[in-house]
Amino acid sequence: MAGTPPRLEIRNIVRRFGGRNVVDGVSLQVQPGQVTCLLGPSGCGKSTTLRIIAGVDMQNSGEIYVDGKLVCDTIHRVPPEGRGIGLMFQDFALFPHLTIAQNVAFGLKGSAAQKRARVEELLSRVGLLHYAEEHPHQLSGGEQQRVALARALAPRPRIMLMDEPFSGLDNRLRDDIRDETLAVLKEEGTAVLLVTHEPDEAMRMADEIALMRDGRIVQQGAPYNIYNTPVDRAAAAFFSDINVIQGTVRGALTETAFGQFLAPGVPDGTEVDIVFRPQHLKIDFDRSGKGPNPTPLAGVPARGVVERARFMGRESLVEFRMDFDGSILKATVPSVFLPKPGTPLWLTVRRERCFVFPRKE
CATH class of the missing domain: 3.40.50.300 (P-loop containing nucleotide triphosphate hydrolases)
Known part of the structure; x- marks a missing residue:
């Protein structure tokens, strides 16, 4: 009322x-x-x-x-x-x-x-x-x-x-x-x-x-x-594991190994963290985004090498060491997916599922 x-x-x-x-x-x-x-x-x-x-x-x-x-x-x-x-x-x-x-x-x-x-x-x-x-x-x-x-x-x-x-x-x-x-x-x-x-x-x-x-x-x-x-x-x-890649804003865009990300309203020169959850890091099996689960908004593929893979019950958690900066990124994959350590794979990120925040020291 x-x-x-x-x-x-x-x-x-x-x-x-x-x-x-x-x-x-x-x-x-x-x-x-x-x-x-x-x-x-x-x-x-x-x-x-x-x-x-x-x-x-x-x-x-x-x-x-x-x-x-x-x-x-x-x-x-x-x-x-x-x-x-x-x-x-x-x-x-x-x-x-x-x-x-x-x-x-x-x-x-x-x-x-x-x-x-x-x-x-x-x-x-x-x-x-x-x-x-x-x-x-x-x-x-x-x-x-x-x-x-x-x-x-x-x-x-x-x-x-x-x-x-x-x-x-x-x-x-x-x-x-x-x-x-x-x-x-x-x-x-x-x-x-x-x-x-x-x-x-x-x-x-x-x-x-x-x-x-x-x-x-x-x-x-x-x-x-x-x-x-x-x-x-x-x-x-606070709500889940996250992946973070870093960049610098130029003309409301941030250039990364996964392509450009929008950063509207963020001043040029600002250091930013691009944050996304493991379920939004996708494996691009043919490097074109036209594999079994195409992701049209995924952007540019970047290569990572499998560090570790574990089956978690309903999904698998795969950790990659990225070629572009040596960082570790995590991906969750439905059901069982356990590639051997050392396996190179191409990865993409769903743009609409990413958050861009000015970096805090």
């Missing part, structure tokens, strides 16, 4: 420790039913931002709003229990002496019948109603994760804050639990802010990603846009 405020909004949050801005002017909005991921390396300020929103830490400046109402600035502060915010962490923090039903009911208000109905509703939703009278140690890690989710949702929080909640689970179980958790949160219409350092998790779960670095949000948008239009070389590298 037009004019409806976001469920969660933070404006210009700053948190200083020891004279350093650990969180440096962070602003974002999360709508009901939306999942936003704060993504970035360890120490970039993600978890501190979450603690400030939860009310367990205090910002030095900035404001926090829930449904358009101020809940915290440097003067006014609603206590954590009054913010309508749920919390989920890597440590499930279930009470070992309470049953599963008692864990979910902990902190609920209302009559015994109302509490029981809510507990049964949520345990049914996460598929654990038959474990209601068991204790946490009798459940697997994935089942405990679902109990933690049910407990966090029980008081119907308007906002859910999640700090690396799936990192303690093995990979195959993690995917299932993430998908189940996301489905339940969407059904509840909860605004979710998820902290993670794993790009795959952010891409899988998020409606919007806020990429953090050194206490700041450096890029924000839908996963597709963040991945395909990175703001700089570091942003591209």
Whole structure:
């Protein structure tokens, strides 16, 4: 509805420790039913931002709003229990002496019948109603994760804050639990802010990603846009392996062994990095771009010699030492492709899949 405020909004949050801005002017909005991921390396300020929103830490400046109402600035502060915010962490923090039903009911208000109905509703939703009278140690890690989710949702929080909640689970179980958790949160219409350092998790779960670095949000948008239009070389590298070739701009063009690359708006003489992912380095089997997988925008072939080839399951990773400068470039090839070390091959690069960034020292 037009004019409806976001469920969660933070404006210009700053948190200083020891004279350093650990969180440096962070602003974002999360709508009901939306999942936003704060993504970035360890120490970039993600978890501190979450603690400030939860009310367990205090910002030095900035404001926090829930449904358009101020809940915290440097003067006014609603206590954590009054913010309508749920919390989920890597440590499930279930009470070992309470049953599963008692864990979910902990902190609920209302009559015994109302509490029981809510507990049964949520345990049914996460598929654990038959474990209601068991204790946490009798459940697997994935089942405990679902109990933690049910407990966090029980008081119907308007906002859910999640700090690396799936990192303690093995990979195959993690995917299932993430998908189940996301489905339940969407059904509840909860605004979710998820902290993670794993790009795959952010891409899988998020409606919007806020990429953090050194206490700041450096890029924000839908996963597709963040991945395909990175703001700089570091942003591209955070999501996957990258290849980098270097050049100098002359007349809005950069000359390389793969041909010319456009660099519109970049001043002449600027040193640039041309960045592309391994899946966009293509093998040109006949040096003409007319092989089994023609790439019309690939440009000029350049020769490389195979250094190493490994089968990775769904694809093969081949490393080449390039003739033009001795650098190593990586290519991923679908299925099995394992040329012997020392094999010379011609390579091309998909121009439309390359990013040109001014080089940073």
